[in-house]
Amino acid sequence: MSQNDTTREKRRSKFSEKYLGIVILLLLVFAFWAVFKILTPANFGTPSKLASYLQSCLIYAVGGCGLYFIVVMGLWDFSIGANVVLSSILACYFSQKFGYAGLIMAPIVCGTLIGLLNGIVYIKLHIPSLIVTVGLSLIYESLGVFATQGSEQVLSSSYRAFGQYPGCLILALLAFLFAAFILNYTKIGTYTYAIGSNEYVAKNMGVNVNKYKVIAFVLGGFFIGLMSILTISYGTSMTAASNMSSMSRNFMPMMGVFVGLAFRKYKKPITAIVIGEFIVALLFNGFVALGAPTTIQNVVTGIALLLIVTVTAKPVKGAVVK
Amino acid sequence: MSEEILKAESINKYFGMNHAVNNVSLSFNKGEIHGLIGENGSGKSTFVSMLTGIESVDSGKFILNGEELHVKNQVEANRNGISIIVQEMGTLSGLTVAENIFLGNEDRFVKHGIKNANAMNREAQSLLNKYGLERINASSIIDYYNFEDRKLIEIVKATYFNPKILVVDETTTALSQSGREELYKQIKRVKENGNTVIFISHDLAEVLKLTDRVTVLRDGVLVKTVKSSEVNEDDLKKLMVGRELNGKYYRTDYGKPVSKDVILAVKNVSVPNEIKNISFELHRGEILGIGGLSECGMHEVGKAVFGASYDRKGEVVLEDGTQIDSIPTAIKHSIAYVSKDRDNESLVVNDSIRDNICLPSMDRLGKNHILLNKNLSKFANEYAELVSVKMTNINQFVSDLSGGNKQKVALARWIGRDSDILVFDSPTRGIDVKVKADIYALMSKMKEQGKSIILISEEIVELLGMCDRILVMKDGSLSGEFMRDPALTEEDFIAKMV
Numbered sequence: 001m002s003q004n005d006t007t008r009e010k011r012r013s014k015f016s017e018k019y020l021g022i023v024i025l026l027l028l029v030f031a032f033w034a035v036f037k038i039l040t041p042a043n044f045g046t047p048s049k050l051a052s053y054l055q056s057c058l059i060y061a062v063g064g065c066g067l068y069f070i071v072v073m074g075l076w077d078f079s080i081g082a083n084v085v086l087s088s089i090l091a092c093y094f095s096q097k098f099g100y101a102g103l104i105m106a107p108i109v110c111g112t113l114i115g116l117l118n119g120i121v122y123i124k125l126h127i128p129s130l131i132v133t134v135g136l137s138l139i140y141e142s143l144g145v146f147a148t149q150g151s152e153q154v155l156s157s158s159y160r161a162f163g164q165y166p167g168c169l170i171l172a173l174l175a176f177l178f179a180a181f182i183l184n185y186t187k188i189g190t191y192t193y194a195i196g197s198n199e200y201v202a203k204n205m206g207v208n209v210n211k212y213k214v215i216a217f218v219l220g221g222f223f224i225g226l227m228s229i230l231t232i233s234y235g236t237s238m239t240a241a242s243n244m245s246s247m248s249r250n251f252m253p254m255m256g257v258f259v260g261l262a263f264r265k266y267k268k269p270i271t272a273i274v275i276g277e278f279i280v281a282l283l284f285n286g287f288v289a290l291g292a293p294t295t296i297q298n299v300v301t302g303i304a305l306l307l308i309v310t311v312t313a314k315p316v317k318g319a320v321v322k
Numbered sequence: 323m324s325e326e327i328l329k330a331e332s333i334n335k336y337f338g339m340n341h342a343v344n345n346v347s348l349s350f351n352k353g354e355i356h357g358l359i360g361e362n363g364s365g366k367s368t369f370v371s372m373l374t375g376i377e378s379v380d381s382g383k384f385i386l387n388g389e390e391l392h393v394k395n396q397v398e399a400n401r402n403g404i405s406i407i408v409q410e411m412g413t414l415s416g417l418t419v420a421e422n423i424f425l426g427n428e429d430r431f432v433k434h435g436i437k438n439a440n441a442m443n444r445e446a447q448s449l450l451n452k453y454g455l456e457r458i459n460a461s462s463i464i465d466y467y468n469f470e471d472r473k474l475i476e477i478v479k480a481t482y483f484n485p486k487i488l489v490v491d492e493t494t495t496a497l498s499q500s501g502r503e504e505l506y507k508q509i510k511r512v513k514e515n516g517n518t519v520i521f522i523s524h525d526l527a528e529v530l531k532l533t534d535r536v537t538v539l540r541d542g543v544l545v546k547t548v549k550s551s552e553v554n555e556d557d558l559k560k561l562m563v564g565r566e567l568n569g570k571y572y573r574t575d576y577g578k579p580v581s582k583d584v585i586l587a588v589k590n591v592s593v594p595n596e597i598k599n600i601s602f603e604l605h606r607g608e609i610l611g612i613g614g615l616s617e618c619g620m621h622e623v624g625k626a627v628f629g630a631s632y633d634r635k636g637e638v639v640l641e642d643g644t645q646i647d648s649i650p651t652a653i654k655h656s657i658a659y660v661s662k663d664r665d666n667e668s669l670v671v672n673d674s675i676r677d678n679i680c681l682p683s684m685d686r687l688g689k690n691h692i693l694l695n696k697n698l699s700k701f702a703n704e705y706a707e708l709v710s711v712k713m714t715n716i717n718q719f720v721s722d723l724s725g726g727n728k729q730k731v732a733l734a735r736w737i738g739r740d741s742d743i744l745v746f747d748s749p750t751r752g753i754d755v756k757v758k759a760d761i762y763a764l765m766s767k768m769k770e771q772g773k774s775i776i777l778i779s780e781e782i783v784e785l786l787g788m789c790d791r792i793l794v795m796k797d798g799s800l801s802g803e804f805m806r807d808p809a810l811t812e813e814d815f816i817a818k819m820v
Contacts, residue, residue, distance in 0.1 A: 072416070185437045187428055190421050197414035204376050205426035206397030264416065265463050 021266025025259075025275040032279055036286035043289035051165065053285050057277040058172040059230040064256035064273040065179035066115075066223025069188075069216040071257050072196045072264075075122070075129040077220055081241070081249030082137035083114045086144045087228035088238040092153040103159050107228035114140060115221015119214035137246065144240035154237040163233035175226050180270045188215055227253070255280045255301075280304075324351040327518055328373075328487055333382035335368050335542075337722070342368045344542035345382070350487070355509060355519045357529040357550065360539035361562055361754030363712070363724030366522050367409065369539070370489045373520075374406040375399040386486070397426035403486035405479075407493045407505075413464050413472045413479075420446035420460040423479045449482050450475075453504075470501050481508050488512045489520045494528060495752060498616070506532065524752055526555045538562055563756045571759035572787025573766055576808050580790050581606040584641060585774050586657075586743055588627060591636035596622035598798045599636070604743065609765060609775045611789030613782060614819050619798040620778050621662055624747040627776065628652045628659035653682055658736035660729075662748040662778075668732045669720050676702035676716040679735045705738040706731070709764065726757030733764060744768065747778040762788060782812045794818040 037045045063080060070077045087107035094102030114136075122132045161167035183189035191212045194202040203209050232238055259276025260269040283304055287297040328350040335343040343365040350356050358366045371377040373384055375393035384391040386402060393399040396406065413422045420443045424431065431442045439461075446460035455474060464472060473493065481488060490509065494502050509519050509532065523529050529536060530550050538545040538561040545561050583606040591600045597619040604610050612620045625631045627638055629652040638646040646652050652659070661667035669678055679702040680687055687697045702716045709730045713723065720728055729749060736744060746765075750758045765775055765788060779785050785792050794802035794815065802818035804810055 184439060186435060187432060187437060190417060190425070190428060190437070193416035193421075194414045194425060197416045201412060201414055202425075204396045206395045207426065265465055267463065 018267060021263040022268055022271055022275070025263065025272060025279070029275060029279055029282065032282045032286065036282070036289060039286075040289045044286055049285070053281040054278060055165070055168055055234065057274070057281040058168055059227055059234060060252040060280075061256050061274040061277040062172050062175045062230060063224055063227035063253035064260065064277060065175060065270060066220040066227070067253050067257045068179070068260055068269060068273060069182075069192055070129070070220045071254075071261065072192050073213060073216055074196050074199075075213065075216070077118060077133045077217070078130060078247065078250055079114065079118060079133040079137035079140060080224055080253055081246030082140035082144075083111055083221065083224045084228050084231055084249055085238060085241045085246045086114070086140050086147075087111045087225055088232035088235075089144050089148055089153050089240060091228060091232045092155050092238065093147075095155060095159045100159060100161075103155075103162075103233075104229060107232075108222065108225035111225025111228060112218055112222045115217045115219070115224070116214070118221065119217030122217065123210045123214060134244075138244065141241050141244070141246055145242050148240045150240060152237050152239045155232050157236075160233055160236065162229055163236065168230055168234065171226065171230060175223060176270050176274065179223065182219065183269065188212065188219070192216060252277070252280070324354065326350070327352045327387060329385040330369075330373070331383050331385065333369065333372060333384070334380045335365075335372060335377065336380055337368075340722075342542050343372070346539070346542075346544045347382075348537060348544060348547070350518050350520065351534075352518060353513055353516045354535065355513055355521055355533045357533035357536035358520055358522045358539065359524070359526065359529055359536060359558060359562060360545075361724075361726065361756055363541075363727070364539040364562075364754075365542040366539055367491055368542075370406060370491055370520060370522065373399070373487075374404055374489060376406075395426075400427070400483070400485070404489070405481065405483075405485040405487070406489040406491060407473075407476050407480045409492040412476045415463075415465050417464060418443070418461055419450070419458060419464050419467070419475055422464050422475060423449065423460075423482070425479075449478055453478050453508075470497060473497060474501060474504060477505060477508055481512060484515060485512065485517060487518050487520065489522070491522045492524065492752065494523055494525065524754065526558050529558070530555065559755050562754065571755070571762050572784075573762070576806060580608045581772075586627070586641070586646075587637075587639045588623075589637040589639065591623075591626050591634060591638065593619075593622050593626055593631045593634050596631070596798060597626065597795075600626075600795075600800060601636075602793055602800070604774050604776060606774055607769055607772045608791065609769055609777055609789045611785035611792035612776065612778045612795060613780070613785045613792055613815065614795035614801075616780055618795040618819070620795045621747055623795070624659060624661075624745045624776065624778050627743075627745050628657060630659065653739070656740070656742040658682075658739060658741035658744045660732050660736065660744075660746045660749055662751060664725065664728055664732065664751075669728055671721040671728075672719060674717045674719055675706055675711065675713055675723075675731055678720050678731050679705055679716070679738055682735055683739050701738060702734075705734040708737060709734045710760065726753040729753055729761070730757065733761065737764070737768075741773070743774050743776075745776045745778070748780060749777070750779075750781070750784060782815050786810055786812070786815070796820070 033045050063084070067077055067080065087110040090106040090110045091103050094106035096102070118133055118136060121136060122129045125132060162171055191202065191207050194205070194207055195209055195212060199209055256273040256277040260273040263269065263272035266272070280301060283301050284297055287300060326349050330346055330348045333343055333346045346365070346369060358369070360366050368377060372379045375395045375398055386404070391402060393402060393404070399405065414425065417425070423446045424442055428437060428442065431438045443461040450456065450458050450460055455478070458467065458471060458475065464475065467475070488509070490505070493505060497505060509521065512519050521529065521533055533550045535547055536550050536553070536558065537547040538558065540562060584603045585606050586604040588600060588602050592598050600623060612623055614620050622631060626634050627646070629638070629646045629648045634647070640646065640655055644651070644655055646655065646657065665671055670681070676698060680698045683701065684693065687693060687701055699716060706713065706716055711723070711730045711734065712727050720731055723731065733749070749761055768775060777785065777789060790806045792804045793800055794804070796819060804814065
């Protein structure tokens with residue numbers, strides 16, 4: 001092969017490495033949009049409707065960015081829902097006292113502290129992160145109940161800038177840029193992947209594995225804090241959860257993370273998370289437009305998720321998957 | 323008198339009850355390639371793991387250039403000028419090639435907490451180019467490259483900073499000829515710069531060709547250090563096992579006829595991208611060899627016979643007409659298979675020797691579907707002892723065993739199952755001569771009992787020594803057949819292989 005061919009070959013493979021994943025995802029977005037648009041042209045997919053789907057997708061994608069750091073390492077965080085509930089309640093409370101400063105700072109601090117606690121308990125107890133976070137989420141839920149005595153917390157109408165455009169979009173974009181920056185331009189990003197790939201080798205290379213696992217949980221918590229700002233601003237009220245009822249809030253951020261993981265080799269995980277959440281939002285709203293009951297929506301969304309990941313991950317025959 | 327650069331003083335390491343490295347004192351010279359050989363479990367890898375900070379030292383010390391070494395991990399070892407290319411996969415998925423090369427050393431590209439990925443990629447690419455690896459793209463995710471390329475990237479990672487001591491731990495088995503040449507070139511470059519290479523390999527010919535001196539370890543104890551120019555392979559073998567072997571561990575019989583009964587027939591078997599239209603017959607009491615280059619498809623033939631191939635076409639038929647097309651059918655009809663990939667495809671390493679041996683015979687060890695511990699232990703003990711597995715007891719985990727003993731466990735389970743057709747894929751790969759001799763003896767005994775063996779092997783000498791008949795493969799097809807004959811040479815064989 002001549003030098004020229006090699007460079008051309010390289011350039012082509014570089015293109016496919018960098019952009020192919022995003023192109024596939026965008027095609028999927030278009031395909032789902034087109035299907036529902038044909039089925040219910042009047043109720044679905046107008047520009048204003050798309051903007052509203054995007055708004056809900058942004059909320060989950062911000063949380064997904066945080067969860068991504070944890071899941072890439074092979075760990076789990078099932079306390080996202082409880083974190084969002086508690087952080088949102090605190091956001092309401094502190095916004096009454098300190099205005100926007102309280103609305104922004106309270107959930108960020110609360111979310112980050114919860115992440116730190118998750119990380120420390122996981123490291124100290126040496127038990128699976130899934131169990132740690134499920135156990136702790138019961139405690140976080142209860143804290144919310146104690147704090148509110150069960151009454152609904154409403155965000156005052158004067159502090160709802162993040163519940164609409166452009167506030168929500170600006171906050172979300174800042175969050176995405178920050179996540180991408182950490183992944184690509186700091187050691188944390190490199191070490192996150194290194195630990196996820198082979199913890200033992202990473203340790204031998206001098207990576208302080210426990211430290212970076214805690215950092216992942218802290219980052220996770222920080223992004224859940226940001227997600228809480230968007231959640232309470234969009235929903236305007238929050239009631240404390242109990243008996244694990246916050247658990248259902250874990251799954252939407254997770255959907256985007258799965259897509260991000262499946263498209264990880266294209267090196268644009270954050271973009272994949274956002275588009276992935278948008279696809280899920282399209283599906284949900286598509287079924288709403290069709291008038292399908294929620295149960296059917298859940299079934300179809302679950303199947304769509306499995307399909308997307310299966311098709312993109314191209315499972316190797318005989319490979320062990322756990 | 324050459325100058326000493328590194329000295330090991332009374333190094334000890336215990337793994338539980340096992341004294342893995344026993345009071346080893348050893349000196350390495352500047353500009354020397356120093357071979358380290360020994361049976362599996364003799365302590366070679368443990369010794370270099372301690373030197374490179376992968377394992378901690380229990381007692382004793384390493385002295386580099388007159389100063390005592392204290393390293394806690396590989397990166398610290400690198401900073402002291404010591405690097406290692408490990409036996410297994412040493413690169414990390416999900417990271418780019420550049421990130422892998424500089425893992426643990428990215429601080430040179432970090433300013434105020436911000437990593438300069440472009441500078442890192444540029445530097446990695448210029449390193450790769452310097453090694454003649456222009457085809458590898460530094461900014462690509464390493465998952466795009468195959469095992470061999472990833473090994474080459476590891477070589478770059480381990481040698482680019484001109485280490486004073488380079489450890490090469492059993493790396494060549496993973497490489498093709500061109501990959502080996504590249505590794506040899508780098509080893510020689512390190513030596514020419516006046517630095518030292520510690521070279522671990524089971525391939526004694528390779529060790530003699532490459533090294534200046536060789537140190538032999540046995541059961542964690544240093545046996546002797548010899549000059550490579552003054553010894554031959556047999557001398558080394560003798561030192562390794564502590565007794566004469568005379569290369570006489572193969573079968574010595576020639577000219578004995580093999581039964582005419584066809585016990586298994588392979589008819590026009592193809593597997594996409596692996597093998598094309600393979601047909602052969604296996605006779606009762608026959609040891610049938612299959613050889614060729616590593617990528618010729620012979621390993622897939624073993625899987626195909628065992629019903630473990632995907633998208634297989636063609637037939638594998640037993641003498642009574644039974645079609646073998648799945649693993650359960652194969653096992654039910656007394657076919658055994660020992661994979662080349664011991665740790666991933668053959669053994670459940672995170673489980674006990676007992677469970678590993680009993681695994682395929684569970685159906686015979688229970689009563690009304692209820693397993694009795696007593697039966698399992700009795701069964702496992704019987705067959706572990708039959709193949710003389712070196713273990714504390716059958717409850718020991720397989721992950722604690724050395725390569726050779728792991729292989730014995732894999733063989734014991736099929737002997738216990740009393741299989742009639744045994745497919746052995748590279749059964750002696752990475753195994754020392756003593757266990758090899760044991761395995762050959764077992765195979766001869768099975769042959770006498772009328773069992774049939776398909777021996778797939780990359781070692782031509784082993785095929786010539788053990789088989790009644792050898793099939794040669796090339797590019798997925800059969801390319802030749804040899805009958806057992808003392809006059810047959812490696813050269814005859816190689817002519818059909820390449």
